[in-house]
Amino acid sequence: MDSPRISYNDFPEQDEKRKRLVLDNGSKIAVVGSGPAGSFFSYYLLDMAERLGLDIYVDIYEPRDFSHTAPKGCNMCGGIVSETLVQTLAADGINLPPTVVQRGIDSYYMHMDVGDVRIETPLKEKRIGAVTRGSGPRDIKEIKWESFDGYLQKLATAKGANLINERVTTVSFNQGRPRIKTRHGSSRTYDMLAVAVGVNSPVLNLFNGLDIGYHSPETTKTFICEYYLGSETIEKYLGSSMHVFLLNIPRLEFAAIIPKGDYATVCMLGENIDDDLVKAFLDSPEVRATMPLGWQAEKRSCWCFPRINVKGAQQPYSDRIVFIGDCGVTRLYKDGIGAAYRTAKAAASTAIFQGISIDDFRQYYMPACKTINSDNAIGKLSFFFTSQIQKYRFARRGLLKMTIEEQDLKGSKRCMSTVLWDMFTGSAPYRDIFLSTLHPAFLSGFLKNIASSLGRE
């Protein structure tokens, strides 16, 4: 397809203006934040520039050292690399090694008060990666696995990005170009700035006052904690399955236990998560039955109440500036790393192949954000339905019965299992999941099982 740049040839003034807002040989780009979004952006920007023979310079500003244990190197996240992202990265030449992936996930257990069911991946293959974003919890004795964020950062620096281990304290504009000042007083002006900071970072506040139309995302509180269990105990009790809990606990939307190397990570989503809600979940019989004998809920290795993005930022772009990952638009509740990959790559390809003006980002970057935003709207609806199922015992029984009965069927006939798998692992867009629930086979099967459960109740 022809680039719209050609049409500007008829309008020299606009063409001249546009020429100033493209990356060229010698262009300098700053990336603030080196979580997955910042590292993916730097990696792909340099990769695409290399394909075009474009010589650009990328500086990544990241004060944290991911080789440190929490909280110095942590990015406060459940640490799941979805099935879709594992495949996409592999097709894109990034094969996640077992030195980074602490446990390959091949199945999940759904735990409810009415019973449990195990659902396997269609190909019985380990296609989901459980990772830690930093180098592990604060009480870790031996670092056996590499930090996921550290691994991606190394990919970016191996491509040629320059890592600056300093905290950004001021962002301003110098003759229309972004200028970065760090805590140590160094100040540099760039041709472009990619902002890839998390929603929990105070650095994000620097951008709300820039008068570029950007407003940071709406957030909600989550709970994440780590338990040291040891590799053998994890293998014995949790295996290579993600454990998902659909419990009728007020304010609890979703909870999961993710087995990793020597630790298990507990993730909770819900309304105003606090210590009481955490206690109610961890003390539930379903959690007690899942964890090893003698496990004590209060003996946590590390925990936090990080905020997550639940409504995308307003105008995550301007001339020479783009917001990617969590500080821009991300996926509701699931696959935040996948959303970081998608927005980072969309921003990198816009900057390299189209330009870095506000119009370029609006035309070529924003569609990727809009796709995620509109999918999130359907996601909200899907989570609402899930919460209704959580509330009613007969609905939970119907769901369990249908899922158990499906396990002996072929992949394509396992309607409920597929919907639940995609919903809980973040493997498919919410739109696809929602459409699957409208399939006559799904509806008739679910209604039949609900009716049967109602009869038994």
Add this chain to the structure above:
Amino acid sequence: MTEGALGRVYQDGEVIIYQGEVGNCMYIIQEGQVEVFVEKEGQEIRLELLGEGEIVGEMAIFENEVRSATVRASGQARLLTVDKRNFLRRVHEDPSLAYRIVQSMSHRIREMNKEVARLKWAGNQ
């Protein structure tokens, strides 16, 4: 550290792809090697040996044809499956994702050209 090894492990000689079957995925070699061969008149003709990071079975993604060759593990090998539907949906959203496959196919065509030239040259002697 095998807990984090993604994909599936195939033992030496285990067949991953059968020539003539319908395929709906491709594989990316995570560890080890696989050999690609075609069967002709009861004989196996080895086409190539592929290693870590290489893609195999990618033609099934782009063509609705049966598998053109058999692929089996040469020694223990670990491969990750990439589903056709998932992959094509992502390519539709991000066409640059196909770049590495095009690059790999381009490399194979170059190697095939060399082989065709060598065979023609040998036939003319």
